[in-house]
Amino acid sequence: MTILIAGASRGIGLALCHLLLQQQHRVLALSRNTSSLEALSKTYLGQLSFLSIDLGKMQSEAPRLQAWFKQQNIEQLDRVVYNAGYLVNKNFEIQSYLEIKNQININFTGAMLLLQQLRPYLKQGSHVVTISSMGGFQGSQKFPGLAVYSASKGALAVLSECLAQEWQEAGIYVNSLALGAVQTEMLQEAFPGYQAPLSAEEAAAFVADFCLRGHRFFNGKILPVSVSTP
Template identity: 30%
Template sequence: MSRAAAILITGGGTGLGAASARILAAEGWRVGLLGRRLDRLEAVAADIRSAGGDVQIYPQCVSQAAAVASAIGDFKPSAVLNAAAVLGQGDIIDTLGPAEFAEVQAINVNGTFNTCCAAMRQWQAADHSGDIVNVSSLAGIRGMQAFPGFSAYAASKHAIVGLTEALAKDGKAHDIRVNAIAPGMMRTDMLAQMGIHPKTLPEDIVPTVRYLLDRSLSGPLSGTTIEIHSNDD
């Protein structure tokens, strides 16, 4: 860690975002949690504080660019984890319409762009390096082979891979690294509501996040998407 390591985590109230927040805070990171559900953010923040960690919460939606920029400006992170996402549902022929498709992209793609853009502009203006980890999915690599009916989600996660590669090029001259992870299914509230209960836990994915954040381990790596497979996939 360096420069008073501070990480802003979107989707910080649940799933991989919450797991990463707890683990990184325990390792000494100052953590900012951004998400739509205040109750979930407060619960994670309470866990971190009870363990002696430093945390701030920002109850905002990543689709709102001005709100995201304000949170970035206030928190001044040295790293960002973009874990906010919605699954969406509906077969593209039968029930998935333009509005439903756009809603998923607004969170998963636009939200990731909004956070990356605000952080990268802040770092460039301050002449600081920075590290971004975006969360794609194996669905963004091979589509929803196992669970058809999630076309909007698969499209959004494919977009994250391309966005990560493009932003890595934009950030290279400013020592800003942008990478992504593409995990398979993990145990989350989102999947539990569908009756799907994978064995893989969000905590199992955090070591890969940590690897990408630690320059002593991942060095100059940027523009890369790391696939994370498990027996659930």
């Protein structure tokens, strides 16, 4: 299968690339930093292509993305995982406009604009998975400092529900996974010292399996993936 992973340079996204490459899939990886992907591509020659792109600036990046697809001879994307995320853990009233804008752009607007660009490549049986958060899951416990992050993840999840309906006739499946805490650089930076119950590799294994097979069981769903958050 041809699988695009947006947000692939570290954490869950990088582990996901690794797992899908091990399973012989062709992987297209997007993120700003690409050194980890460059290293991985040496092990999986011809199987991994990567593009340095800022998903927070999708409007201006779109032509470059389309040119890259042409260069890569992409005709169809069987799976898409929108995994890019950005979190600023800070009380709501002191978050700067830039901090708010960046979180909304990367967590939500970037996904919208990217999926518009990807739509021509999504065909019957394609499965889009967005990575949301338990903070953005309706009725979950909320945490001080995460209002903007959680709201942007909630918006991403609802977008996914809506696109599942809009693209149903075309046979395209869309689901959102609301992850609980996973031990990654993002979590470490936002909550120093906190120990999550899952490693990036464990979370990636679940996401890999879900993106490959989850559409047989779910469509238009926001699924909580958490053992620690009520």
